[in-house]
Amino acid sequence: MDKLNEILLIEDDHALRESLEMFLQEKGCRVKSVGSGEEGLRLWREISPQVIILDVRLPDISGLEMLPRITRQDPEVKVIVITAFHDMETTIEAMRLGAYDYLRKPIKVDELDRAVDKAMHIAVATRDSRPVVGHDQPPDPRNRIIGDTPAMHAIYKTIGLLSRNQASVLIMGETGCGKELIARVIHDSSPNREEPFVTVDCTTLLDNLLESELFGHERGAFTGAVETKLGRLELAGKGTIFFDEVGDLPLPLQAKLLRFLEYREFTPVGSNRVHRSQARIIAATNQDLEAMVQAKSFRQDLMFRLKVVSIKVPPLRRRLADLPELVQFFLFQINRELNTRVSRVEEAALERLRAHPWPGNVRELRNVLTKAALESRGAVLLAEAVDAALDAAGAALPPEAALRSLDEMEQEHIASTLDQTEWNISAAARSLGMSRPTLRKRMARYGLKRPV
Ligand SMILES: Nc1ncnc2c1ncn2[C@@H]1O[C@H](COP(=O)(O)OP(=O)(O)OP(=O)(O)O)[C@@H](O)[C@H]1O
Ligand SMILES: [Mg+2]
Structure with missing residues (x-):
């Protein structure tokens, strides 16, 4: 009955x-x-x-x-x-x-x-829901990257290779796609993981304070320098120094950063001792540095210095296959933090999440799930609650973030189909309804290459 x-x-x-x-x-x-x-x-x-x-x-x-x-x-x-x-x-x-x-x-x-x-x-x-969160899920290690798609596997491999050296890394990707998380995992996987991870937010660096911020200063080096201050580079020791939003660095500061990267030496302001930094440099940006180099707003030599190894993080809409696992991971965290107990997801809710373009990527997903979990008031994450949370998120975003050109949409659709078919060209072409030569042409046009 x-x-x-x-x-x-x-x-x-x-x-x-x-x-x-x-x-x-x-x-x-x-x-x-x-x-x-x-x-x-x-x-x-x-x-x-x-x-x-x-x-x-x-x-x-x-x-x-x-x-x-x-x-x-x-x-x-x-x-x-x-x-x-x-x-x-x-x-x-x-x-x-x-x-x-x-x-x-x-x-x-x-x-x-x-x-x-x-x-x-x-x-x-x-x-009509599927269980996503088990009760016996182990507590998550602090920094864990979720993702099982080929592009993410390629990133794990790179992180593995980086664990044997201190090479500089440039991490590129849209906002909220996990650049900082990846930087922290690189740090945690290195032999110097016990050393500090120091962040420098390039959007807030002021020209005349850059040197003192990065290199430190001696007491009395300038007006206001009442105490000797250690710079970020010194604080990082043999650890990692993370230049966040490096694309926002004004040109004069780019020159100063380049000089440091070339010799790894610095002198605190007002001092005559030369220090040598042994920290690993990781830089992240959500801007297209190549285009900025073309437009002469980013120094090419600095870009080359930074991207000894480069990591491109795919946007969430290109790896929708990872969505269920991310949902499970975040719901588990949200339940613990907010004392909710969402363990199932309505099928229709998952469809809504799949259809959303995610301009704010994984961060946006986490926010939407948090709102929807509270709104659902129970064990099932409801489609209706997801809709409400997505509406709220959409309203908060600038309209241009949601608007994309047809070309961009085609590029993304092709890329995610390739990911889903594990880069099997025949299978992808079939699913896209294109001939193989057409698909190859499009891949060349959009610069889509199989991740290594
Ligand atoms: N693959 C992932 N697995 C688990 N959590 C993730 C993943 N990617 C991102 N996150 C989480 O999403 C949030 C945003 O990630 P993060 O801060 O690393 O993004 P970002 O690329 O640095 O963004 P921005 O460009 O806005 O600075 C963080 O809470 C992070 O832990
Ligand atoms: Mg960030």
Whole structure:
């Protein structure tokens, strides 16, 4: 028997109980109703319904007392609390104790209608969902990169090779795609992982302070230099120094950085001792440095210095195959941080996530999941909650981030198809409905190469 539309109504006011019962039956629900708490608990154990409508003031037990007894045993049951108490405390308390929704008397029909519809929809969504988060998932190591697509495997290989040397690395990729995370994993995989990881945000470096910031200064070197200060390079020791958003570095500062990179030597301002840095240099940018070099806004020699090894991080929309695993990883973290307990994802929700272009990449995904997990109020991540979270995220983004040219879309579609077919040209061409020579031409046009 399909239990999805079964409702237990616990309300002592006879007239109200009858009219609610009629209303719910007209909606097509199968209603069992009782007038006291004890009877309510007995029936609840007997029929274990998906939805309960519970009055707070009952003749024998308070609804607020019953609530935790019910939700502790069956965390998935949706309890809609109704009461004439309008105060903030009761509302907060009811929600804290696990109520799904809270309606005030006199009951407004459309409010009740909506609450019941939502609660029943969740029962259906639970049936049409897939479990993603197990309870026995091990605690995550601090910096973990999720991704099982060929492009990500290529990155893991590069990180592995980098673990044997101190070569400079340039990490390129759109905002939020994991550049800093990768930089930290490179650091954590190196023999000098116990040494510091020091970040220099190039967007905030001011011209006249760059040297003192990077190289440090001696006391009295300039007005305001009251104390001797260690520069970032010195702080990094044999560890890693991470130049974030290096594309934002103004040209004069690029020259200074280049000079340092060439000799790895620096002199604190006001000092005459020459220091030698042994730190690894990692730089990251979400700008197209090659194009900036063409436009003469980035020094070519500096780019070459930085990209002894380069890593291109694919945008999320190019590796949608990784989406389920990322969702699982983030939901596990979100549950722990926010005390939510989302362990399943409605199929329709996963479709929504797949269809979104993700201009903010993995960071945007994490934000959307956080909002949607809170909004879903239960074990299932609902498509509706994902929609609401995506709308909020979309509104926060500048419109040009969401607009892409047809060429860009074609390029991305081809790239992700290639990824999905593990770069099998015949399979990709078939799936794209192109001939193999056409596909090869497009790949050449867009510079798409199999990751090594
Ligand atoms: N592959 C991944 N697996 C797990 N978490 C990821 C992955 N990629 C990114 N993240 C997470 O997404 C968030 C954004 O990543 P990160 O800060 O590294 O991006 P970024 O490329 O440096 O962005 P920006 O260009 O805006 O500085 C972080 O919380 C990071 O841990
Ligand atoms: Mg970053």
